[in-house]
Amino acid sequence: MQATREQVLDALSEGPVAGPALADRLDVSRAAVWKHVEQLRAEGFEIDSGDGGYELVSVPEFGASAVAYGLEAPFEIEYHDSIDSTNRRARELATDGRSDVAVLADEQTGGRGRLDRAWASPSGGVWLSLALRPGVPIAHAPAFTLAAAVAVTRAAREAGVDARIKWPNDVVVGDDERKLAGVLTEVEGEADRVDWVVVGIGSNVNVDPAALPDEADATSVQDAVGPVDRRAFTQRLLEEFDALRRDLDAVVPAWRADATTLGKRVRVETPGGTVEGEAVDVSFPGALVVDTGEERVTITAGDCE
Ligand code: BTN
Incomplete structure (x- = not known):
């Protein structure tokens, strides 16, 4: 988001503010304030402009x-x-x-x-x-x-x-x-x-x-x-x-x-073949450790079932 628009929103979050006061505070023209308010309205912000100045009424769900x-x-x-x-x-x-x-x-x-x-x-x-x-x-x-x-x-x-x-x-x-x-x-x-x-x-x-x-x-x-x-x-x-x-x-x-995987029996398709056993741990930076009953295999990539 543009820095000035962010500042306009920050100011509005504190309560109603008159356009000229906002322009002075942000050191921009009144026209610039108006442009940012219009842009915020276009993005779905509900901003009233009454006697007390601009007032933020609601924030959109996304954007x-x-x-x-x-x-x-x-x-x-x-x-x-x-x-x-x-x-x-x-x-x-x-x-x-x-x-x-x-x-x-x-x-x-x-x-x-x-x-x-x-x-x-x-x-x-x-x-x-x-x-x-x-x-x-x-x-x-x-x-x-x-x-x-x-x-x-x-x-x-x-x-x-x-x-x-x-x-x-x-x-x-x-x-x-x-x-x-x-x-x-x-x-x-x-x-x-x-x-x-x-x-x-x-x-x-x-x-x-x-x-x-x-x-x-x-x-x-x-x-x-x-x-x-x-x-x-x-x-x-x-x-x-x-x-x-x-x-x-x-x-x-x-x-x-x-995690839901640890402690469960897993079957992991890896580039080097299938590994089956109990998922016993994850080691940094993200490898799965599987106990096959014969050995502990550390798997860095694969699809787990
Ligand atoms: C997966 O296969 O489980 C990974 C899916 C990742 C999808 C996201 S959606 C946002 C981002 N943009 C993409 O094209 N892919 C990722």
Whole structure:
């Protein structure tokens, strides 16, 4: 969001304010204040203009300014009603040297999942990609995937959904482990230092599972508890992710606490073959440790059943 618009919103959050006073405070013209107020109205903010000046009446449920308003994490929000893929756009930004940008969309027309699968992204979801330049070794990048899974799980729980994480990055609900959210992390760089990381998080929030092609395996926040405020959901997700990325050592313990995989028998399809056994741990930065009965196998990539 543009800095002046953010300042206009900050001022409005304190109570009604007259246009000229606001212009003086922000050191801009009255016309500029009016333009920002009109832009905020166009984004869905309800702003009365009465005798007492401008008064903020309501904040929209979604959008760039809505998510930025009151957000306690230093992400710039770029919002799209519809885009092919937020990961594609975040890659573009990251390649251009941008960092800490959250690309957010209501709908994706070409969403991608792991293993180059299509990711259905109808209107009503929270389709989000973070462009980051964290300056960590490439081997630490999987920790960002786990951090994202923990962040979505916490946002879903805050919304009233009993969500858990299935290794490595699926957020699931219920005994039948229906998928609520997934994470697709993309990385570029050298072994000792990444150039950028894009963390793409797809959360089925206010989505009817019937709109998802694999509806038998998928669920949504709406399906579990009814429609929720996507602004609050997205803010919580961003704030949780921000705290975890600053303390990567906290990621694995947080992941363990929210996991459904540990202690269960699993069958993992890995690039090197199938591994079956009991999932006993996750080690930094995100490998699954499986006890096959004969040995402990550490798996860094695979599909887990
Ligand atoms: C998975 O296969 O489980 C990962 C799905 C990741 C989907 C998200 S939606 C936002 C971002 N943009 C994309 O195209 N993909 C990711």
